[in-house]
Amino acid sequence: MTEPNRPTRGIQRGPRSIQVIESVRAATLAELSRTGFAGLTIDAVAKAAGVSRPTIYRRWPSKAALLQAVVEPLLETYDADPDTGSVTGDLLALMMLIRENVARPEGHAMITAATTGATELRDLVRTANARTLAAFHRALQNAVERGELSPASDVPVIAHVLFQAVVMWEPAHGNPPSDPDLSRILTAVLTPTA
Template sequence: MRAATLGELSRVGFAGLTVEGVARAAGVNRTTIYRRWPSKAALLAAMIEPVLERWDGDPDTGSARDDLLTLMLMIRDSTTLPEGRALTEAMTAGASELRDLLRDTINRTLAPFHRALDRAVARGQLRASTDVRVIAHLAFHGVVAWEPAHGALPTDDDCARMVRVLLPGAEQ
């Protein structure tokens, strides 16, 4: 089902995705799909779950800079996976039926950024007054928005430069 859904998404995009098309590609009846996934959004949510599971754990290198860089590289690398591409395409489609899924996905992927930066404050690597929520937001969206703005995914060096800008006084 995963391969059929991701294949259809890459072929027709979220706007053109139909349960009938996925069923045809998977060689099943559409009622088989509707039994497990009542909507296109539910189907997409199930298909991207393996990518989202990466965000349930945290890197903890002991360094604010290294943790942030690791998370930024994870975001970048996730966008190269078929599930990541499908989610990126679905986000740009602006479908109102995906609003909750997109909000939940962003919150889930931002959570380890928040935890890493909170740990850095607790370790004294960042001042207690540091606005870690804004840094997390800028790091996450800096990576996500890089490709549309620059025509390519950010390199390791690009991500490291963003970290240096976001955490200029951070201790290692």
């Protein structure tokens, strides 16, 4: 006996299924920007997607799965390195990328998810964090190898500091960081203060 109650035992691949997947994705984004992650309800997504609630549950068994589906394209933006020629250029480019992503509803949702500590979100958060930090790591590592940064530089910590400073700017200040704000962060971290 093999899970007799499982509603969908094989996954459909027909055009109808594709259509469902796309409209749910779009509806999820719309709802995220309307109410935020905490206020996201499957009911609303289903209605906005013109789809029934059970249909959503069949493919995305949790809100985490729904979020993951929608956040994936954002994470992919961190896989291509900027390569502007200078550390500051590379890092600034990454910081601007983060700013843009955080401004999108699914990006904001990720940050919310990061702090709620819900178990089902743990893996997603870990992955997303690692993937973003990796871009910083690579940029910093390159700079060290090019001699732009001291070999003693604490790459992981600098990456963490820059990343969180940008991500949390808007929650703390009420508006996203301007270009000068990003430069100030970079300067504060990279230049001698003592």
